[in-house]
Amino acid sequence: MNLLRTTAAVLALTTGLLALPANAEVVQENTSGDPMYSVNAPSGYSMAGDILIARPLLIGATVIGAGLFIVSLPFSALGGNVGDAANALVVEPGREAFVRCLGCTMNGYKED
Template sequence: MNLFRTSAAVLALTSGLMALPTQAEVVQQNTSGDPMYTADAPPAYSMVGDLLIARPLLIGATVVGAGLFVVSLPFSALGGNVGAAGKALVVDPGKEAFVRCLGCTTSGYQKD
């Protein structure tokens, strides 16, 4: 009987936890109703956290990445992946630090 109760409790908790992501999804509606204007509109606390925490860390990651890129340059030149190393270590953190809108989760500038 104890095995049955344990199995039932595990099944109930597992199915309850699996249903959480579907109920936690929040759909943001734009106020104009026009699908042309569906840009991110982050809340104020997200902007403050981004300004005080994320941006300084990303700028620091860009500076550290630039230093690591210079150190790894001979090795990446021998391997033939200088562009990929530069993009991963310098361009991507710099793009997130300086191009992304304040409080947004994705970069707003996509150059193809």
């Protein structure tokens, strides 16, 4: 009798665990109307992590990058790559900090 109960419990748990992935997907509604946002549809946790952790770090990286750009400006001017240095040190972190939607992994800035 004990073997029967153990077998039944293992079978019930296994069946329950196999059914979990079918119920794991949550459909999120697109309230903005933007098709890019509906594909990217960030959750509340990713938005909170973005505003509390990622954005301050990216703003700090932009400020530090601007300082490094000013320090490296004479050397990059001699090398002829001022635009590349400005893009890598200031523009890219600034674009990620200020243009990307909250919680998204890709920026919303589209160059024409």
